[in-house]
Amino acid sequence: MENIVDKLIAINIENFQTDLINWYEREKRSLPWRLDQDPYKIWVSEVMLQQTRVETVIPYFENFTKQFPTVQALAEADEEKVLKAWEGLGYYSRVRNLQSAVKEVAEKYGGTIPRSTEEFGSLKGVGPYTKGAVLSIAYQLPIPAVDGNVMRVVSRILGIWDDIAKAKTRKIFDYATEQMISKEKPSEFNQGLMELGAIICTPKSPSCMLCPVQAHCNAFAGGYERELPVKSKKKKPAVKSLAAAVLKDEDGNYYIHKRPSSGLLANLWEFANLETEKGNKTEREQLTDFLKDGFGVEADIGEIQGVVEHIFTHLVWNISVYFGTIKHCREDTSLRKVTREEMERYAFPVSHQKIRNMYELDRR
Secondary structure: OHHHHHHHHHOOHHHHHHHHHHHHHHHOOOOHHHOOOOHHHHHHHHHHHOOOOHHHHHHHHHHHHHHOOOHHHHHHOOHHHHHHHHOOOOOOHHHHHHHHHHHHHHHHOOOOOOOOHHHHHOOOOOOHHHHHHHHHHHHOOOOOOOOHHHHHHHHHHHOOOOOOOOOOHHHHHHHHHHHHOOOOOHHHHHHHHHHHHHHOOOOOOOOHHHOOOHHHOHHHHHOOHHHOOOOOOOOOOEEEEEEEEEEEOOOOOEEEEEOOOOOOOOOOEEOEEEEOOOOOOOHHHHHHHHHHHHHOEEEEEEEEEEEEEEEOOOEEEEEEEEEEEEEEEOOOOOOEEEOHHHHOOOOOOHHHHHHHOOOOHHHO
8 A cells, every 4th residue: 555655645636636626626427327316316326327328327216216216116116127138237136125125214214315324334235336436425434436437547547557347456446445435525525536537537538638637646646547547357257158048829829937046137127038058959849848848838949030149248149030920828827918018018128128129020
């Protein structure tokens, strides 16, 4: 930490705060979660904004807070409706954790989001960043909110060459931002750093000539702003081949499946699918056997209709899509029979939304 202390001493923190906050107050974007200081809405927005762009989040935020305008409304909501409102945002564990945490707030704190760092920080899904963002913005508590954007900005301002992909580096940035944060205007300071990282101090082409804190920036002074932050490359994601069947009966009903209550994409709905293997059997044969053994379904499976690729942070799915007509279905099958209209009420992961929307299913 001695090196960071020296870097902090080398800049005028008070002037840095003033320049950053004045710029933010003058230039901040008009965003729906900034219209009031409602801690619940701020919390929802911060959860949505994790790993998701602002432009994508805005319509989701407006729809979500319209359906679930308060802590109590979300706490009492049916999970199926909550997941449907989140459909397309991805990282569904975020909203499941949010609803679990909100239920605790409703039961334990009477629906009022606690100001205490210990109490709020102990809620499910609330990590250091969410805790700092919500409590500083909603309650003006001087707690740093350090995410990738903030680490990029601070690495350039102070000239930090530690690898931000390493967990131990987080302590360096936590310490640095704790020393830099404004005690008088922590909300504006934290949001100013976030805003700066989003629109000025961008990853590949920072707009240094427009930067309000350019005079304080070590990276700009040294001409190495494009070299920071240092971030080691992730391992290449694993690639898996799957086959999915869009099943329909003679009455025009579709058959969908609910994923397990834990693990990847928990509790979301999908078309029946399996991970395929190379061998003597074709994909279509593997899919036919899987439907019979796993769901008690005998179906005529047609030719492949296309391939859907979906990329997770750690995994790539290549899903071969087939259409099938059900000949016989066991009564106790775990597949759910729905009409095309009813299917719209269920929350599907993006990959299966692509399958669902791939063709005009009713016209095939």
